[in-house]
Amino acid sequence: MEALCDLQVDVNGEETFMVNKRIISSYSGRLGKLFSKSSCSTRNLKVIFNDFPGGAESFELMCRFCYNNGKIEITPLNTTLLSCAANFMEMSNSISGSDNLIEQTEKSLEEIRHWTWSELMVALRQCQNYFPVANKSGLLERCLDSVTVRLALASEPSPSPSTSSSDYSGVRFSCDTKSTESLKSSFSRATWWFEDLLITDESLLKMMVGSMIKQKLEHGTISKFLFFYQKSKFHTSVPHEKSKIMETVVDLLCSLEPSSIPCKSLFGILRVALGLSISKGCRNKLEIMIGSQMDQATLDNLLVPSPQGTNSLYDTNLVLRLVKAFLKEGTCGVPEVQLKKVANLMDLYIAEVAPDPCLKASKFLALAMVLPDFARDSFDDMYHAVDMYLEVHAGLSEEEKIKMCRALNYRKLSAKACKHLSENSKFPSKIITQALNSQQFKLKSLIRVSSNTSSIASSPCSCSDNIKKDEVGEQIVLYAGDLNLSTDNVRLRAQLQGMQSRVMELEKLCRKMQTQMTKVLRSRVSSSHKSRSLPRLCS
Numbered sequence: 001m002e003a004l005c006d007l008q009v010d011v012n013g014e015e016t017f018m019v020n021k022r023i024i025s026s027y028s029g030r031l032g033k034l035f036s037k038s039s040c041s042t043r044n045l046k047v048i049f050n051d052f053p054g055g056a057e058s059f060e061l062m063c064r065f066c067y068n069n070g071k072i073e074i075t076p077l078n079t080t081l082l083s084c085a086a087n088f089m090e091m092s093n094s095i096s097g098s099d100n101l102i103e104q105t106e107k108s109l110e111e112i113r114h115w116t117w118s119e120l121m122v123a124l125r126q127c128q129n130y131f132p133v134a135n136k137s138g139l140l141e142r143c144l145d146s147v148t149v150r151l152a153l154a155s156e157p158s159p160s161p162s163t164s165s166s167d168y169s170g171v172r173f174s175c176d177t178k179s180t181e182s183l184k185s186s187f188s189r190a191t192w193w194f195e196d197l198l199i200t201d202e203s204l205l206k207m208m209v210g211s212m213i214k215q216k217l218e219h220g221t222i223s224k225f226l227f228f229y230q231k232s233k234f235h236t237s238v239p240h241e242k243s244k245i246m247e248t249v250v251d252l253l254c255s256l257e258p259s260s261i262p263c264k265s266l267f268g269i270l271r272v273a274l275g276l277s278i279s280k281g282c283r284n285k286l287e288i289m290i291g292s293q294m295d296q297a298t299l300d301n302l303l304v305p306s307p308q309g310t311n312s313l314y315d316t317n318l319v320l321r322l323v324k325a326f327l328k329e330g331t332c333g334v335p336e337v338q339l340k341k342v343a344n345l346m347d348l349y350i351a352e353v354a355p356d357p358c359l360k361a362s363k364f365l366a367l368a369m370v371l372p373d374f375a376r377d378s379f380d381d382m383y384h385a386v387d388m389y390l391e392v393h394a395g396l397s398e399e400e401k402i403k404m405c406r407a408l409n410y411r412k413l414s415a416k417a418c419k420h421l422s423e424n425s426k427f428p429s430k431i432i433t434q435a436l437n438s439q440q441f442k443l444k445s446l447i448r449v450s451s452n453t454s455s456i457a458s459s460p461c462s463c464s465d466n467i468k469k470d471e472v473g474e475q476i477v478l479y480a481g482d483l484n485l486s487t488d489n490v491r492l493r494a495q496l497q498g499m500q501s502r503v504m505e506l507e508k509l510c511r512k513m514q515t516q517m518t519k520v521l522r523s524r525v526s527s528s529h530k531s532r533s534l535p536r537l538c539s
Helices: 021-027 029-037 055-067 079-088 101-109 117-129 131-136 139-154 180-187 202-214 219-234 239-254 263-273 280-291 316-329 336-353 361-369 380-392 398-407 415-422 429-456 460-481 487-532
Strands: 007-011 015-019 045-049
Touching (some): 007 021, 021 055, 055 079, 117 139, 202 219, 202 239, 219 239, 263 280, 316 336, 316 361, 380 398, 415 429
Parallel strands (some): 007 045
């Protein structure tokens, strides 16, 4: 008589089962092939599984199926367990003629769109626990698609009351974990599912986000979820786990539309990432993402403390990399509006770091010159920053001070700033002379522009041009009138005063021409009105 239990099965070291070898192997292709190759006696056989998906619980469910002639109740809560066990044991045969276990679980999965949200979360967690088998069999992909389809549908406007339950069954949610009131509020929030998906690890998170993108879930919502995931996971993670989470989140953010990622949030995780041992590649990706949105940054974002081991107050190297990333991202040309915003931001930052006694001159100069000259309409703020730096670093040599002034464009200094520079003892005399010469050249250029006004004023159609030139003349007078140069530059001051007189004469001429052109224009308009009042001839 055949022994009823002639096979021992050790399942992952959790539990040892005594089963009938013939019954189990008749359903399991894996055991069938194993015993067909074995030359051992039929008694005292033992099989050890170290990676059985679902462990002892899953194996027991499978045994019930085998001992019950290929029949078992399959529910959403055990479909994943049975599917993974069936694929692991290669249960594609059926001696009873009924569907095998793999086919039966497939039929159950066809109804996955009717599962409640909590049932989907159970299935998702199980797929994660049995990742290799669930992924290979395609079970994980189906589960992920079902979850993300549900999220995509839930993000759409709520259906009308007339929508039937069968038509809307794809977005039904479980009420066993949420009250009716909380469920209503869930529909009004785009983030109701964030906490539920914290069950995913880094590997599953990548697949989840990939599925979200495929289902066209809003990228802004995905980015919010990733920031939430990183922050929540860090509460219970050790340092090396945090590094892995950070690298995963950064990689996934790179796959989203840049405009969907808030600049403030990127700076938030940057500060966290700087304290972790993340890879250089991950850091570069994060800095490139921030650099592309540098025009949206604030001064507080840039004031990142310097790394340990450095004496300076702020991490100026980081800011340099971010600005360079900003310029590199705009290889086809950065829009002027964005460029000027970044220039204004850098002026604020440079003014903030200039008083740092540990900031090297080479680093200050690199910050001041990282942007092209045309990014700034005025260099007044830069001048004040250089002035502040020279005041704090009084020990610089004359040559070093001259080198620091390479950051300035003297032609873009206002009259007030130029006046201050001419009387500033912290600046070398050579620099003051260069600045005054530059201002002299600027005034000469403006005078030539004003002089050209007289040559084109005789044309009746140049009235608007004359007005513009007149405005330029006024600016020149104001500009030159504010200058009060030091006694060390008497010659230059005399020349500038002479030019100022010439500009005043040109201004009077411009005003006179403007008055004349206004009279001419009024006369033409009056004449035009009279001609229009005449009756038209009949055709």
